[in-house]
Amino acid sequence: MIKSKIVGVGHYVPEKVVTNKDLMQYMDTSDEWIVERTGIRERRWIEFGKDNCTSMAVRASSIALERAGLVPHDVDLIIFATLSPDYCFPGNGVLLQRELKMREVGAIDIRAQCSGFIYGLSMADAYIRSGICKTVLVVGSEIQSNLLDLTTRGRNISVLFGDGAGAAVLQACEGERGILSTHIHSQGEFAEQLMLREPGNSHEKRWYEGIADDIDNIYMYMNGNFVFKHAVSRFVEVINEALNANQIQPGQIDKVVPHQANLRITQFVQKTMNLREDQVYSNIHKYGNTSAATIPIALSELYAMGELTENKLVVLAAFGSGFTWASSLIRW
Secondary structure (H helix, E strand, O other): OOEEEEEEEEEEOOOOOOOOOOOOOOOOOOOOHHHHOOOEEEEEEEOEEEEEEHHHHHHHHHHHHHHHHOOHOOOOEEEEEEEOOOOOOHHHHHHHHHOOOOOOOOOEOOOOHHHHHHHHHHHHHHHHOOOOOOOEEEEEEEHHHHOOOOOOHHHHHHHOOOOEEEEEEEEEEEOEEEEEEEEEOOHHHHHHHHHHOOOOOOOOOHHHHHHHOOHHOOOOOOOOOHHHHHHHHHHHHHHHHHHHHOOOHHHOOOOOEOOOOHHHHHHHHHOOOOOOHEEEEEOOOOEEEEEHHHHHHHHHHHHHHOOOOOEEEEEEEEEEOOEEEEEEEEEO
16 A cells, blocks of 8 residues: 655754844843743744745755655655745745756645644645655745744744744655654634734735734734643644554654644643653754744754654644644654
8 A cells, every 4th residue: 555655854944043032132031931931942043135935945855855865856746834935926835846946846835834744744645645646845944033023012922933944755655654644623713813914815905004004913913822722732632633543552652743832832742641751852942933844843853863763653743823733643
């Protein structure tokens, strides 16, 4: 039976490191305040002229392809997840295709926010299982530093987010290894609890005219406590969904790689599921929340550390704006 296998992962983060103490020049905050509430100590922000969403994706994808022993010409399909594209349109998928000088393959952009990478894996897995594609490149790349309200008013959100990109190459395979299952969900009734309204077309005025009426519309909005309560329950729920679908017990998991949203969420999931500390990977202290890029960045780091060896059971899980949430169980 044909299924898909991740054969290469890669990531790129900008050189510029922004510490919690650096944020004190913009807002009333402290390193202690941020670490206690989020677990974040620093994040990476782009320097304009050096990086953009596409260029970061190119670097991450090139590493993933090299680790897979492949070249851009081998790719049959691009799936690009981002909430922060370079242009309103066209999407970043075609820009990546251009920069990597690929064949004229399909390029799909998806907007599932923090769940975007797993949504992309689910789509890639389906294309490969159906026999339509043999090799699919899935990318998550984000620039969020220029979406933040860098004042005391916006500190609850602005301390959370960073920039970066991660990529994975999937290929058709046979046998017991590969993606065992993916599970994706949404709950649009809570869409406005975590959102960025502009630029949008949901009102009579042009989006830039709406800014004059309400400057807050150009910044992210998050109902923090509400999102936190839903996130912790959905994380546990969707991880268990993947385990139950494959008759796997939590103790059999080698690594849980959650979306890096908040260390308190990760710790809650670990405690609720009675997982050991070594079973759950976290790098949020270094990068903050890079939305669709967090999981592929984490996978790339785990690969570099020699943690993703043959037959390891890895669970990916994410929750984000939409609301969307997703999981995937992989036998490496």
